[in-house]
Amino acid sequence: MQAIARITDVVDDLLGRLCRGIILLTMLALLGVIGANVIARYALADGGINEVGEIPELLFPWLIGAGIILGVQRGAHIAVDFYSAALGPKGKVWAICFVNAVVIASYAILFQPVMEIASITADEFTPLLKLPRSIGFYSLLFTFAGVMFSSLAISLRVIARGHEAAPEFDLEESVT
Amino acid sequence: MILVLIATFFGLMFLAIPVGHVLVAAASASIMMSDGLPLMIVAQQMFQQTQSFPMLALPFFILSGSLMMSGALGKKMIDFATVLVQRYRGGLTSTSVVGSAVFGGVSGSAVADATAIGGMLIPWQKQSGYPAPFCAANNAAASTIAILIPPSIPMILYSLVSDVSVSSLFYAGVLPGLMLTAAFVLVNNISARLRGFPYERKPFDWPKFRELSVQAAPALAMPIFILLFLRFGIATPTEVSVMAVLYSLAAGLFIYRDMTFKRFYDAIISAGVATGVVMLVIMASAIVGWIMTYVQMPQVFSQWALGTLKDPWLIILAMNMIMLVAGMFIDLPAAILLLGPIFVPLAKTIGLDLTQLGLVMVLNLAIGLYTPPVGTTLFISASVARTRIIETTKELFPFYLMALLILFSFSYIPALTLK
Numbered sequence: 001m002q003a004i005a006r007i008t009d010v011v012d013d014l015l016g017r018l019c020r021g022i023i024l025l026t027m028l029a030l031l032g033v034i035g036a037n038v039i040a041r042y043a044l045a046d047g048g049i050n051e052v053g054e055i056p057e058l059l060f061p062w063l064i065g066a067g068i069i070l071g072v073q074r075g076a077h078i079a080v081d082f083y084s085a086a087l088g089p090k091g092k093v094w095a096i097c098f099v100n101a102v103v104i105a106s107y108a109i110l111f112q113p114v115m116e117i118a119s120i121t122a123d124e125f126t127p128l129l130k131l132p133r134s135i136g137f138y139s140l141l142f143t144f145a146g147v148m149f150s151s152l153a154i155s156l157r158v159i160a161r162g163h164e165a166a167p168e169f170d171l172e173e174s175v176t
Numbered sequence: 177m178i179l180v181l182i183a184t185f186f187g188l189m190f191l192a193i194p195v196g197h198v199l200v201a202a203a204s205a206s207i208m209m210s211d212g213l214p215l216m217i218v219a220q221q222m223f224q225q226t227q228s229f230p231m232l233a234l235p236f237f238i239l240s241g242s243l244m245m246s247g248a249l250g251k252k253m254i255d256f257a258t259v260l261v262q263r264y265r266g267g268l269t270s271t272s273v274v275g276s277a278v279f280g281g282v283s284g285s286a287v288a289d290a291t292a293i294g295g296m297l298i299p300w301q302k303q304s305g306y307p308a309p310f311c312a313a314n315n316a317a318a319s320t321i322a323i324l325i326p327p328s329i330p331m332i333l334y335s336l337v338s339d340v341s342v343s344s345l346f347y348a349g350v351l352p353g354l355m356l357t358a359a360f361v362l363v364n365n366i367s368a369r370l371r372g373f374p375y376e377r378k379p380f381d382w383p384k385f386r387e388l389s390v391q392a393a394p395a396l397a398m399p400i401f402i403l404l405f406l407r408f409g410i411a412t413p414t415e416v417s418v419m420a421v422l423y424s425l426a427a428g429l430f431i432y433r434d435m436t437f438k439r440f441y442d443a444i445i446s447a448g449v450a451t452g453v454v455m456l457v458i459m460a461s462a463i464v465g466w467i468m469t470y471v472q473m474p475q476v477f478s479q480w481a482l483g484t485l486k487d488p489w490l491i492i493l494a495m496n497m498i499m500l501v502a503g504m505f506i507d508l509p510a511a512i513l514l515l516g517p518i519f520v521p522l523a524k525t526i527g528l529d530l531t532q533l534g535l536v537m538v539l540n541l542a543i544g545l546y547t548p549p550v551g552t553t554l555f556i557s558a559s560v561a562r563t564r565i566i567e568t569t570k571e572l573f574p575f576y577l578m579a580l581l582i583l584f585s586f587s588y589i590p591a592l593t594l595k
Contacts, residue, residue: 023448024441027235034232034418038411053229061226063235064459067452068196070445076453077194078507080550084192099193106201109208113215117223140223147197 005160012153016073019066026063054126061136065143072150075167092163100151107144114140178471181206195510199460206467221466222459229414236417237327239447241283243424245292247434249395253278254296256388263378266368268301273318273360280322281399284329286545290319290553294560305374312561313571316546316553318360323542324353326399333509334534337516342413343406344531348594352539359578394427454509461513474521481522488526492587495519503544511541532593539583
């Protein structure tokens with residue numbers, strides 16, 4: 001179990017790095033594009049850059065997806081926990097595994113429907129940039145796959161190393 | 177279908193599964209149990225929310241707040257608030273209240289305020305002889321002022337479910353924010369007089385006030401810029417949020433000269449994660465909203481409320497009670513996104529202004545942030561003050577009283593909703 005947990009941790013770490021890269025690139029791109037459009041709206045006679053409307057539609061789902069996955073890895077998704085403090089170390093491990101099993105199952109059943117929509121929209125293209133509309137739906141697939149993998153990695157980690165190995169609930173990333 | 181939704185939602189939520197995932201699971205289970213509805217609806221509804229241009233304001237308002245607060249500015253804003261109120265009775269704890277109002281104009285997040293201000297001020301207040309539970313209670317309640325002063329993330333979420341403009345909500349949020357500030361300062365002052373909290377009567381330090389005003393001016397000006405840009409239609413909320421980031425960057429680089437690449441990188445990643453967390457709730461709430469519309473729940477609830485309660489004032493009271501209870505258990509974004517689609521049609525039916533409803537919702541659910549059993553700012557503040565939740569909750573009663581007084585004023589006096 002220790003060996004499997006080590007392998008999933010390495011992959012989970014790589015996934016985290018990928019997500020941080022996606023967040024950095026998409027945020028900077030969106031910042032540049034929207035900022036430039038505000039300037040262009042007042043500077044150009046035709047009132048802005050038309051393509052700008054399409055870029056956020058393509059990038060925002062990837063930013064969100066990467067944020068959701070990193071949220072799972074850092075324990076940032078808000079939960080109402082009434083009972084885990086009353087459990088012993090083994091009980092806590094089982095509770096964490098149960099929570100992650102429900103999360104994995106919830107997204108696994110949505111994989112097929114999203115694949116179907118992605119294949120349908122692959123033939124549709126955005127009017128200005130001529131990019132396939134399926135790009136957005138692939139971000140949803142990436143999100144679901146990432147959430148499932150990170151949840152699995154957390155479960156294996158706590159089975160191998162105990163409940164202390166689970167990510168602590170991180171309030172720093174709360175928006176309220 | 178709706179029974180499966182409700183049972184799955186509460187069942188999974190009380191098993192400590194994160195709210196965003198619970199909403200996805202409950203909605204999927206509900207659709208799977210229906211007669212012939214495809215699961216594709218879940219995917220479509222989730223994806224649709226990612227295509228909303230106004231929602232792009234979320235990551236950028238979060239980022240601008242994070243950039244402003246993580247540098248030297250945070251300390252200067254606290255010093256500014258300290259100079260303003262420290263010399264009065266209850267001044268040390270009033271600093272947290274005024275500090276939250278000032279920070280709120282930058283962060284828009286109660287949790288960020290509770291953490292930042294509590295971390296800086298509670299140890300100092302305790303050292304000066306204030307009881308730890310009172311310091312924690314004051315910090316927990318005061319930090320919620322941040323979500324009323326623009327930019328306010330909950331207001332953006334409410335605009336999504338109500339179609340009320342972000343500009344109107346931001347503008348209307350200023351008055352309740354300032355009223356809560358005054359009310360909580362009053363609680364501090366009265367408590368200090370009645371319980372003999374220590375204070376040091378000193379003359380007002382004008383030179384220091386002038387110096388700190390200049391230093392804190394870029395942050396103090398930010399909510400004013402945001403309101404002016406939105407009010408006069410110079411830019412959309414998303415564009416204003418991007419300008420706020422550029423403004424924060426410029427302030428860090430050229431005025432405070434403390435912006436580093438690491439600070440910028442950390443703020444971006446943190447804003448990205450916060451966006452993911454809140455957007456998952458938004459995406460999942462959209463499916464629940466779709467199901468509620470499909471089974472005509474808002475209409476059924478409106479008919480029940482009108483038939484049973486009849487009087488608008490009773491309906492408003494019932495809405496408030498439901499929100500107060502919901503706020504005690506459900507996180508604020510989820511509560512707005514779930515209750516909004518039910519209450520907005522009902523408000524229209526009884527003639528309650530939708531901007532007023534927005535203020536009532538945010539004021540009401542903000543109380544939930546410092547109410548047990550699930551109170552985020554309560555937990556943070558009690559933890560920072562190293563005191564017990566039960567003792568902190570006892571100290572919160574005067575704060576609850578004031579907050580409820582303001583909540584009911586805004587619920588029943590439409591003139592308080594500035595337009």
